[in-house]
Amino acid sequence: xxxxxxxxxxxxxxxxxxxxxxxxxxxxxxxxxxxxxxxxxxxxxxxxxxxxxxxxxxxxxxxxxxxxxxxxxxxxxxxxxxxxxxxxxxxxxxxxxxxxxxxxxxxxxxxxxxxxxxxxxxxxxxxx
Amino acid sequence: xxxxxxxxxxxxxxxxxxxxxxxxxxxxxxxxxxxxxxxxxxxxxxxxxxxxxxxxxxxxxxxxxxxxxxxxxxxxxxxxxxxxxxxxxxxxxxxxxxxxxxxxxxxxxxxxxxxxxxxxxxxxxxxxxxxxxxxxxxxxxxxxxxxxxxxxxxx
Numbered sequence: 001x002x003x004x005x006x007x008x009x010x011x012x013x014x015x016x017x018x019x020x021x022x023x024x025x026x027x028x029x030x031x032x033x034x035x036x037x038x039x040x041x042x043x044x045x046x047x048x049x050x051x052x053x054x055x056x057x058x059x060x061x062x063x064x065x066x067x068x069x070x071x072x073x074x075x076x077x078x079x080x081x082x083x084x085x086x087x088x089x090x091x092x093x094x095x096x097x098x099x100x101x102x103x104x105x106x107x108x109x110x111x112x113x114x115x116x117x118x119x120x121x122x123x124x125x126x127x128x
Numbered sequence: 129x130x131x132x133x134x135x136x137x138x139x140x141x142x143x144x145x146x147x148x149x150x151x152x153x154x155x156x157x158x159x160x161x162x163x164x165x166x167x168x169x170x171x172x173x174x175x176x177x178x179x180x181x182x183x184x185x186x187x188x189x190x191x192x193x194x195x196x197x198x199x200x201x202x203x204x205x206x207x208x209x210x211x212x213x214x215x216x217x218x219x220x221x222x223x224x225x226x227x228x229x230x231x232x233x234x235x236x237x238x239x240x241x242x243x244x245x246x247x248x249x250x251x252x253x254x255x256x257x258x259x260x261x262x263x264x265x266x267x268x269x270x271x272x273x274x275x276x277x278x279x280x281x282x283x
Contacts, residue, residue: 021147021154038184038185038276038278039180039182039276039277040181041277043273063256100256103255104256104257105252106250106251106252106253106256107252109256110174110176110275114176117179126260128257128260128264
């Protein structure tokens, strides 16, 4: 009698458990990853209190309330300071001093410093 | 006599081994991986548009809108913060650089000695003067700092 050979059965890939694992991985990465893109602004911390500045700065920037910034005594909105600063930089300004009024918030201060850096000022110092 | 051919063992389902390995990897990463600490919910980051890109800060010094310092997920006083920083970071500059000179941004004296600058996450509504005062205190302790912001422009 001829015995028929056992047909070799190929194990089916267990899809359910595979999906389980992939879902777990997906969950893990979804919960742990952050999608906020960060940036950084270098702010040269002010000199020790009571120290007098050396030479007077070329440009004086004062952050005020409501996103208003005063450049050399002239009040402009945050949106316009990049143009003003670029013009002052073109005119030969190099050193820039950033101060803040009593009611200015950090957002305005940091945006002012950011604009100053973007305009090409290399010597930016912060004072209060 | 005809010898019976050794029965070929049926190959085990390789999926189970695969899943085992993947699970082990998962557990390894869960335990060993330092998950970026979640942003402090009390601090709404300052937003900027064109600043230099940066990775998520590792151990930021947070400042809430009320001027409260936060480090490692808890409120901390300035003295305690500086003491804490001196143990976790390399020694600060031995000497504060002479006052009264304009400092170039992005360049801090003795940066190699102090290690990377501190990451400071400040709330956008923190009074600017308080921020400047805190930065000055940190500098007097020998730590340079940069402000970590979120990209996206002013909102």
